[in-house]
Amino acid sequence: MPLTAFLAWGIAHAYSTVVTLTGGRQGMALPWLVSFLLLWWVPLSWLERPRTTSPQDQAELDRLTVTVQIPVYNEDPDTLRACLHSVLVQTRPVDRVRIVDDGSVHDDGTPMTYADVRAEFFERTAARGVEATWDRTPNRGKRHAQMHVLATDDADVFVTLDSDSLLDPEAIAEGLKPFADPKITSVAGQVVVLNHDANALTRMRNLLYLPFTRGLRSAQSVLRRVTINSGTLAFYRARIVRDVAGVYENEMFRGRPMQMNDDSMLTFYGLLAGDTVHQPSSLVFTLVPQRCSHYLRQQMRWMRGTTVRHLWWLRYMPPTGIVFWSAVAEYVHIVLGIAIPAAVIADPQLRANTGTLVAAGLIIGTAMSYLMALRLFTVHRTDMRLRQALLLFALAPLAAAWRTLILRPMYFYAMATCHRVNRWGTRTSVEVTHSPREQPA
Template sequence: MTDPSAEYAGHPRLLALLVTGVTGVTVWSVARLAAALPGNDAGPATWLLAAMLLWWLPLSWCERRITAPPGERAGLDALRVTVQVPVYNEDPEALRACLRSVLAQSRPVTRVRVVDDGSHVPYDDVRHAFESAAAARGVETTWDRTPNRGKRHAQMHALAEDDGDVFVTLDSDSVLDRHAVREGLAPFADPRVQSVAGQVLVLNRTAGPIGRLTGLLYLPFTLGLRSAGSVLRKVTLNSGALAFYRAGVVRRCAGAYENERFRGRPMQMNDDSLLTFHALLAGRTVHQPSAMVFTLAPARFGHYARQQVRWMRGTAVRHLWWLRYLPLTSVIFWTTVAQHLHLLLMAALPVALLTDRQVDWGAVAAAGAQAGLAMNYVMALRLFTVRRGDESAGARLLAFALAPLAALWRLVVLRPLLAYAVLTCHRVGRWGTRGGVEVGLTAGK
């Protein structure tokens, strides 16, 4: 397999014009929807509030690639970078590609730590090839096998004693773009920056309908909420697929991070948001759209549903944690409140309409569909901000045209899964979806 590559295209002027136009259509559609509701004072006000709760949509377009001043480049090049790769029942070929991509970085890393969390899969051939290639490049390596204790323990294994300046967390089913490390280090030229989130793309985007849908959903999200948070320098959720942390942040949370509990049970899911929050307590957290990583997504619905429920449960727990412990003056507190208000409004609307006989259902349905379509196309425009080496311009246009399918998927599949996950968020566990190899690199192409 040839290692994938991508280029961050940014926000060309034509795209900015499209965003302006489609945003205008969205506002007009929401106004039409408000007018179609019963003529009482609460209807228009409620929909105006719902529109305002999507504050992140325009703000996210203010994000730009973060560059280091020329005078700071030498300091960044001197940083000791340790990449930690936790492994559990990973496809050997996927792990091989992951490690090969780390060694092929245009900005070499100092050390790579592989931690096998008690896998049932043998990796002898992968290990020997990796250690030989790393030695030829002068990259230090360690490969440890530990009893199965969960991803957090594998992530933190031996890092408290590591002398790195920056720690990189990388999932074992993810392949780095050649310039990912170089781009991910650039924001650290600002001493206030404590963590950097990478840009996640789907590696096996052509692996059936689930892979294609995931590809449509990933990019608008990571260049949506995460981009808006980065403009504020307050990203709340890095991706486990690729994230960079100042080493001091990770060392300070060692012990507490691995042993977090929820309702008396070990909390192993949603590890990424907890590390991000420790970084946020220490300073700024940002997203670097040009630090790209390609990750394997589930190819079967059963695997996909279990993964989504695990992520959603973890997010529900983290939201409760933020609402309990963050001060009322925190931006994150109020953005979390806004997200939940939006969900409540969307759930309450059908009930309100069903109890009012004056509703013009045809007008409501038409205006609602128009507003949802316009809003989803605004989000889908982000597909053009990244040029993949394995994707033609025509394929990007087709993906953009199919954006309403992703919206329908969110409504019909993900919203019910979210409700189930919130109600069962007490079921916290370890890896959750890795009883064996569930998606392979060859099958996922």
């Protein structure tokens, strides 16, 4: 109740301020009010709590057969070794691990076999009684690598894990807990940056992840309608994935095969079949790009994929549901982001108050940035000192500026070129390597 009252006061105060600045013209203040309301997910995200289980439910979960699938392509061997190690030391042991090497090659074009990693992997899985497979296939993309083994696997739950990511020891145990509810079809893990201190770009990625992973996704989880899992770590009822074999890996957009954005497509299938949630206690630490060129390519792939998925939500999600309207809200937000500055420039009275309006926008934006950045302190990390976390928190407005000045224009370009699905390639060589000191405890 106090939170609701505070939000109501904030909305009313913001509205009255803009009305005053626009000379009492309430119609001119309406776009600002709508833009403010489109941030509904910010306060709602703080209501998210990890799912828990009763002893009876936990006993049922313990009986589930769990398969972890890891697609590999041009991965750093040490990173892959660390990834596999993190799977095998889970407090809730998995039943199967299925590796599919999607035709990895060295820079000179010769096959990358991972012979040492593979031998060690089979030795350790045999000692633990874990069923393991390691296949090599021609390079066809991540979706084909996944379905190469999952289409015929009879497990109860599939876990998709990227080969450049390391699981927290409790990740599997925590990620399975929401499945105690039979309505839940998919669970997103919480993604945390592993190489956070490599350079300025990776430090900023800590902040850039938060508005989505612990902002919008957390808010959607409260409503049980998470729209995009991270392929980095996600859990699915296996029947959902098996049922779309042959369709999922052959998705087309404007007559062209679409291999990227696999995570959002699997989440989409989960949404069609039931409820989708986020489990913030299921942690995965992932390597992020350390070079701007790698980072920008990754962002462009994600943005184009999100654009396509928005169209899918508008077409297939019920118009009475939150997923449909979240897609509408995204487009409204984009339009207002263009229309409001245009209105200020075009109207003499608004133009006279430009400085005040910009200052108000900066204050609100800064406050929102710091509210989201507080999420940095919800994960205790032995590889990040308090001083580092406080410095990142202090720099939160810089990440907001990056999103506004760099990522937003990129998003416009991605929307205009989303049909270029044939250009959504993956890395052609090893781009990020793992250092043992980056291993979080």
